[in-house]
Amino acid sequence: MMLYLLKVLELSTVFSLLLLVPGILTEKEHGSNPINLTIVNSISNAPNETYSADIVFRGILLGAMRRLQQTNADFKFTCTENFNYGPFLESVNGVAGNNAEHTYWELLVQTGKNGSVIRPDVGIGCYIPEPNDHIILNFTKW
Numbered sequence: 001m002m003l004y005l006l007k008v009l010e011l012s013t014v015f016s017l018l019l020l021v022p023g024i025l026t027e028k029e030h031g032s033n034p035i036n037l038t039i040v041n042s043i044s045n046a047p048n049e050t051y052s053a054d055i056v057f058r059g060i061l062l063g064a065m066r067r068l069q070q071t072n073a074d075f076k077f078t079c080t081e082n083f084n085y086g087p088f089l090e091s092v093n094g095v096a097g098n099n100a101e102h103t104y105w106e107l108l109v110q111t112g113k114n115g116s117v118i119r120p121d122v123g124i125g126c127y128i129p130e131p132n133d134h135i136i137l138n139f140t141k142w
């Protein structure tokens with residue numbers, strides 16, 4: 001009787017594990033996590049704007065920005081396509097970088113690991129945010 005109960009328990013444990021494992025994998029591979037994205041205008045000193053954007057597992061920043069643009073009417077951006085480096089962030093919420101004025105949107109990241117602000121050495125099409133990264137788009141001069 002005791003042995004039989006143990007057997008049933010064992011089987012049900014194995015069964016629920018079988019059910020759970022694919023669920024966990026699906027969650028990890030297709031689930032999305034929120035990241036904060038702040039828009040800073042260091043030239044006009046307009047107030048900062050912070051948005052929450054959803055990013056898929058190991059997804060690129062550009063994907064999270066596209067999803068945010070589709071779901072939030074207050075957030076808009078445009079890119080130009082560079083042959084070698086991919087998408088160059090041209091404008092955010094109507095404010096565009098300008099060669100004559102030497103202005104551009106700088107990509108900065110406040111890392112979730114230690115809180116320091118880094119300047120990634122790739123653009124929005126290549127950068128893969130970490131779960132606790134805080135993305136900062138800083139309108140500035142070069």
Ligand code: B12
Nearest residue numbers: 082085086087088089104105106107119120121122123142
């Ligand atoms: C000057 C320069 C800039 C200037 C360009 C100003 C201008 N209009 O001239 C400014 C300051 C705007 C700039 C910005 C950035 N840059 Co830059 N930049 C350079 C640099 C030093 C020279 C480019 C150049 O003049 N080439 C000569 C001309 C004749 O060729 P071109 O094809 O016309 O050049 C254009 C492209 O290079 C483009 N461009 C410049 N940077 C970037 C970055 C990205 C992601 C894209 C798509 C295009 C692009 O602007 C140039 C003028 O139109 C290169 C390094 C190098 N030695 O090549 C880095 C370089 C191209 N930049 C780089 C990076 C990472 C950035 C930023 C993402 C940095 C950041 N964290 O903000 C930002 C772009 C952000 C955005 N808005 O998308 C990387 C790209 C690597 C990669 N695989 O993504 C490089 C290779 C330097 C590095 N760190 O290794 N950059």
Ligand SMILES: *[C@@H]1O[C@H](CO)[C@@H](O)[C@H](O)[C@H]1NC(C)=O
Nearest residue numbers: 034035036052131132133134
């Ligand atoms: C985003 O910012 C809010 C407000 O500062 C904070 O409570 C939240 O934890 C942040 N979310 C992430 C994913 O960093």
Ligand SMILES: *[C@@H]1O[C@H](CO)[C@@H](O)[C@H](O)[C@H]1NC(C)=O
Nearest residue numbers: 038039040047048049110136
């Ligand atoms: C805007 O955000 C930047 C980056 O997070 C921060 O350094 C700055 O103090 C903020 N400015 C204001 C007015 O909140």
Ligand SMILES: *[C@@H]1O[C@H](CO)[C@@H](O)[C@H](O)[C@H]1NC(C)=O
Nearest residue numbers: 111112113114115116117118
């Ligand atoms: C903080 O972490 C980043 C990478 O996440 C690293 O490049 C940087 O050197 C670290 N800075 C400090 C002060 O530890």
Ligand SMILES: *[C@@H]1O[C@H](CO)[C@@H](O)[C@H](O)[C@H]1NC(C)=O
Nearest residue numbers: 040042108117136138140141
């Ligand atoms: C934005 O750029 C300005 C000018 O380069 C710089 O002083 C400032 O620290 C940057 N903003 C942030 C949030 O790092």
